[in-house]
Amino acid sequence: MLHKVFRSFCCCLLLILPLRHVSAQQVTWSQHIAPIIHRNCTPCHRHGEAAPFSLVTYDEVAKRANFIKRVTESHYMPPWKPDPHYVTFANERRLSDEEIKLLGDWAEHGMPKGEGEVKEVPQAFVEGTLFHRPPDLVVKMNTAYTLKGDNVERFIVYKLPFEIPDSLAVEAIEFTSNNRKVIHHANYEINDVPDADFNNTADYVDNTESHLDYYQQYVQYRKKMKYFGGWIPGSSYESYPEDIGWVMPKRGVVLLTVHYAPVGKDEEVISGVQFFFRKKPVKRLIRATSYGSGGVGEKEIEPFFYIPANVEKSFKMNVKLTETQSILYVWPHMHLLGQTFKAYAVTPEKDTIRLISIPQWDFNWQEIYWFPKMVKIPKGTILTIEGKYDNTVNNAANPSFPPQLVYGAMRTKDEMMTMIMLSLPYEKGDEEKDVKRP
Ligand code: HEC
Incomplete structure (x- = not known):
């Protein structure tokens, strides 16, 4: 004893x-x-x-x-x-x-090794996927893209068409690439395209300087966007709890934007998006909504969104949300002049729901932030986004020297104050539901 x-x-x-x-x-x-x-x-x-x-x-x-x-x-x-x-x-x-x-x-203290065995390669790291089973569908580039070794940072948008026998419930989605070390970040939209021709447009468009080519080429595919997601180094798959998710259309296209790091020698890259389907139908559809520049509430940004050369400037956007909803993630977005980013929501009862604060914005580490449990946002809540920008020479990331007047637009040299939220209409008990770790 x-x-x-x-x-x-x-x-x-x-x-x-x-x-x-x-x-x-x-x-x-x-x-x-x-x-x-x-x-x-x-x-x-x-x-x-x-x-x-x-x-x-x-x-x-x-x-x-x-x-x-x-x-x-x-x-x-x-x-x-x-x-x-x-x-x-x-x-x-x-x-x-x-x-x-x-x-x-x-x-x-000399890095002692100690006793006992260490599993040198952690088991969870299977090549190809981080999800617990192989993908059901992989939509990727047919031929490798050659990234030039000329030390130029590039943004390329790839057109990746797909067609499956029938629409399917998506349980998880994951970015895939044979050469991640040259990729700063990537984002992808999945569009439902029942009839447009995929053969009369380029396989990819270089979006580094002008956004116009991309619009002209692919605008016909972007009428029904089903989903929007992203990847940065270290992020894994996205998956959704229970009967929550979205539906992969029968025919459509993945528009994949890849932001490449500058590289000193040519590199071959094949990237894409892989899908994991589930048999259970999706009962509750999630949707990604973009707020701020280029999205809901763009006109509410105050003062008017432009940043003269050699100034620091702050902006604020307030929008009223017209439905009680649950949110799964927030995904802030600014470009190279961004300094701080903050978002919160004030309910009709004047309770503040904190969403995110990034005290030192860094363009190279943008990512999607998942809440541990779904967050309830009541109808009538005011969503506020605040952004601060530095368009002076003190900002080492400023893409223009000397600094230039900058407006809201999508090229990297322009600026944005945007936040994407993944949400669905609220149901009782949502606050208790774990959002599955991405
Ligand atoms: C989300 C992905 C990610 C995680 C997690 C991560 N790193 Fe890194 N790390 C990078 C990338 C990408 C670089 C190269 C870019 C850079 O230096 O900023 C890097 C660079 C480094 C460097 C070189 C820095 C320099 O100045 O050149 C060191 C040292 C390092 N990491 C150590 C660590 C350690 C230790 C951890 C864990 C405690 C860790 N990293 C976790 C992605 C990551």
């Missing part, structure tokens, strides 16, 4: 030790460091992903221990832009202070 009590007491100690009382010398790869790295860094730092080197094995991590200490202490890695004290998201990527200290202590 006594023996038993003593044993369980010991177990407790063992559980608590690594977290609380571990002295700096005792921090080891196998016990402390590997789990932190594999959970928080390896999703991007592995073969085929976007980060410049792999962080999987002891050797790969140990030789960069000091570098890792620096980038984690400064919160540069893992990249996470929203203010965690404003809203916490389901896909949050942040290290605790304790984890940061463990990484630092380990670097300072």
